[in-house]
Amino acid sequence: MSPSASKLAGPRFLFESLLACHSERSEESNHLIATLNSARQLPAGLMPGQPLTALAPMQDVTDLPFMRVAAHYGAPDYFFTEFFRVHGQSRPEKHILRSLVENKTGRPVFAQLIGEHVSDMVRTVKELLKYPIAGIDLNMGCPAPKIYKKNVGGGLLRDPAKIDGLLGAIRDAVPGLFTVKMRIGFDSTENYERILSLINKHSVDLLSVHGRTVKEGYRSDVHYDHIAIAARTVRCPVLANGNITSADKAAAVLAETGAAGVMVGRHAIRNPWIFRQCRERLVVERADPSALLGAANAVRSPRSTLSPAVFHPTLADVREYITRLYRETQTPDIPEKAHVAKMKKYLNFVGQSVDPEGKFLHEMRRAMTEAELFAVCDAHLLTEPARLFATEPYPGIIARPNCETPVETCSLDTVTA
Numbered sequence: 001m002s003p004s005a006s007k008l009a010g011p012r013f014l015f016e017s018l019l020a021c022h023s024e025r026s027e028e029s030n031h032l033i034a035t036l037n038s039a040r041q042l043p044a045g046l047m048p049g050q051p052l053t054a055l056a057p058m059q060d061v062t063d064l065p066f067m068r069v070a071a072h073y074g075a076p077d078y079f080f081t082e083f084f085r086v087h088g089q090s091r092p093e094k095h096i097l098r099s100l101v102e103n104k105t106g107r108p109v110f111a112q113l114i115g116e117h118v119s120d121m122v123r124t125v126k127e128l129l130k131y132p133i134a135g136i137d138l139n140m141g142c143p144a145p146k147i148y149k150k151n152v153g154g155g156l157l158r159d160p161a162k163i164d165g166l167l168g169a170i171r172d173a174v175p176g177l178f179t180v181k182m183r184i185g186f187d188s189t190e191n192y193e194r195i196l197s198l199i200n201k202h203s204v205d206l207l208s209v210h211g212r213t214v215k216e217g218y219r220s221d222v223h224y225d226h227i228a229i230a231a232r233t234v235r236c237p238v239l240a241n242g243n244i245t246s247a248d249k250a251a252a253v254l255a256e257t258g259a260a261g262v263m264v265g266r267h268a269i270r271n272p273w274i275f276r277q278c279r280e281r282l283v284v285e286r287a288d289p290s291a292l293l294g295a296a297n298a299v300r301s302p303r304s305t306l307s308p309a310v311f312h313p314t315l316a317d318v319r320e321y322i323t324r325l326y327r328e329t330q331t332p333d334i335p336e337k338a339h340v341a342k343m344k345k346y347l348n349f350v351g352q353s354v355d356p357e358g359k360f361l362h363e364m365r366r367a368m369t370e371a372e373l374f375a376v377c378d379a380h381l382l383t384e385p386a387r388l389f390a391t392e393p394y395p396g397i398i399a400r401p402n403c404e405t406p407v408e409t410c411s412l413d414t415v416t417a
């Protein structure tokens with residue numbers, strides 16, 4: 001069993017290995033296995049034994065409608081909610097609770113929290129434990145100045161002593177799975193290894209690492225070497241996050257980092273088939289690595305030649321995705337103009353793979369009504385419906401406001417690619 005596979009098996013694997021030394025299991029030991037299973041075992045992925053996939057938490061994006069859409073095209077193994085804000089007067093936000101209570105995707109959902117005060121966090125954890133959650137996730141990465149200046153999200157990374165207290169208190173309050181999502185530092189990586197040792201100290205069950213510092217925002221290359229350090233250092237499985245643009249890129253990052261899985265954010269908005277493609281890609285790789293020769297080059301090319309075993313959407317498929325997203329995100333109270341504006345934020349990402357000149361993006365941004373928006377979609381997606389949607393974003397085609405824009409909040413208004 002590979003190191004990441006044994007981490008995935010978790011405490012149950014270790015305990016069963018010990019039991020294997022004895023000829024028969026007592027009732028007591030069976031009971032202990034059952035308890036470990038239910039309390040601290042990560043939920044199985046859709047393809048047990050394969051690397052995990054997760055949809056990254058994204059404010060204004062990973063709500064119930066988007067989770068439904070993602071599940072339709074091939075669900076990730078795990079979902080994470082947008083963050084619940086925790087402070088003295090906070091109550092879990094109703095619209096985020098919907099993504100737990102009304103979720104029929106069949107996939108586990110981790111509830112993410114952002115906050116700093118132990119008593120408020122513990123109170124909120126206890127409230128959320130009443131809901132159907134897979135576990136509690138702590139946000140230690142949000143790079144928005146409005147957030148980190150309050151010493152929450154990415155701001156916590158400046159203060160390992162505070163992290164120590166917070167992780168300890170949340171660990172004590174969570175009988176089941178406790179997960180953390182973090183960046184590799186605030187303005188440098190000087191605290192990184194110390195924080196990783198706190199992840200071990202407090203028996204965190206799953207760690208997602210976005211391989212950039214808070215100050216790097218979304219601009220820099222992703223430091224996959226630092227994700228590899230986490231995968232080597234912590235006892236729990238690690239999800240590699242940051243610029244996972246395709247199934248080929250996922251495979252390359254898994255090989256480089258030794259992570260147990262990948263977490264995908266913006267490129268799942270662009271390409272909701274990405275989780276299915278990852279599963280298909282990784283199964284093929286395991287069965288016949290030669291079938292995927294050249295994949296490393298393919299990562300650099302928008303027109304990469306994927307194995308036939310991997311689903312590859314056409315422009316007509318993308319047109320259908322846009323209709324589905326429009327329908328799912330429509331509510332009786334949202335005026336048409338506001339709904340079109342919201343759709344344009346998603347389409348900013350989709351447009352990165354429609355045409356190499358960015359004409360779709362240019363025209364889509366000018367649409368004001370539903371009819372105008374879909375007319376642009378039809379012109380660009382149904383003229384050559386069988387043409388393949390580019391696997392990678394076209395070079396130089398940037399969603400706007402672009403990644404040089406200062407990040408004011410973790411939301412679609414400012415964070416793009």
Ligand SMILES: Cc1cc2nc3c(=O)[nH]c(=O)nc-3n(C[C@H](O)[C@H](O)[C@H](O)COP(=O)(O)O)c2cc1C
Nearest residue numbers: 056057058059083242243264265266410411412415
């Ligand atoms: C619109 C948007 C909202 C985000 N909101 C959150 C959030 O609520 N919690 C969080 O931990 N990260 C949040 N992030 C960061 C993502 O989870 C992820 O770490 C980041 O986008 C890098 O991954 P990617 O390159 O796959 O997009 C957000 C990112 C975006 C683009």
